[in-house]
Amino acid sequence: MIPWLDDSPLGEADFPPTDQALGPDSPAPGLLCAGGRLTPARLEAAYRRGIFPWFSPGQPPLWWSPDPRMVLRVEDFRLSHSLRKTIRRFLADPRCELRFDHDFAAVIAACASTPRAGQQGTWIVPSLRRAYLDWHRQGRVHSIETWIDGELVGGLYCVGLGRMVFGESMFARRSDASKIALAALVAFCRASGRPLIDCQQNTRHLASLGGVEWTRRAFEAHLRELLDAAPDPKAPQAGTAGAWTYDPAHWSSLGLAAPDAVSSPPAAPPSLP
Known part of the structure; x- marks a missing residue:
């Protein structure tokens, strides 16, 4: 089950530990969590943890931490x-x-x-x-x-x-x-x-x-x-x-x-x- 991020500004810095990202045998290796508002504060919190957003039209924000990198x-x-x-x-x-x-x-x-x-x-x-x-x-x-x-x-x-x-x-x-x-x-x-x-x-x-x-x-x-x-x-x-x-x-x-x-x-x- 992929964690879902809080949409509120208070939740912008909240990300799961990166070692919880899906592993190489999963359908989406490196996927860590989903959801949340796309704001500069959340983006900075993500990048400081080695996490980045990547998703397609019609999808919610998906956040990734691949291994290897x-x-x-x-x-x-x-x-x-x-x-x-x-x-x-x-x-x-x-x-x-x-x-x-x-x-x-x-x-x-x-x-x-x-x-x-x-x-x-x-x-x-x-x-x-x-x-x-x-x-x-x-x-x-x-x-x-x-x-x-x-x-x-x-x-x-x-x-x-x-x-x-x-x-x-x-x-x-x-x-x-x-x-x-x-x-x-x-x-x-x-x-x-x-x-x-x-x-x-x-x-x-x-x-x-x-x-x-x-x-x-x-x-x-x-x-x-x-x-x-x-x-x-x-x-x-x-x-x-x-x-x-x-x-x-x-x-x-x-x-x-x-x-x-x-x-x-x-x-x-x-x-x-």
């Missing part, structure tokens, strides 16, 4: 030769831009509407979008965006708590546009002392980029260590400590030159279909 240690991120070349062209072209939190609403809307292989519809339902938009206004959710000629062509959104980052969803309207955004997020995380990106579920694509599976226990141990932690004083930060801002200098953490150090921009925007 897919994570990406930013020091293990694999930047392929072809993607490195694409990023260099992108950075060299004045028509191409990386932006943080410029149009979060457009990013989450695009993530919700982008078709996914093997999926029908979207799990980013309207109630979830509204909750994350409210949470974004509180400075907890962020978008990493790729722009070409003033058009949003790809990006992702993620949750940031302390030195912990939780990846949520991405989209691309041009080839490699979401991969460039992910590389920008990894560069930012390396430069600002955020060592871990939660990827939730295992996929072949994430594994190709360096993602690995951890047990729930290992993930929660790292989570407790990184939540509300101050920025790493050893990290080569630029700008205000802990701030989610795009800085071209962050690319050096991936061995890439800042845009003003790159010459000979291409004749057409990169990553065209």
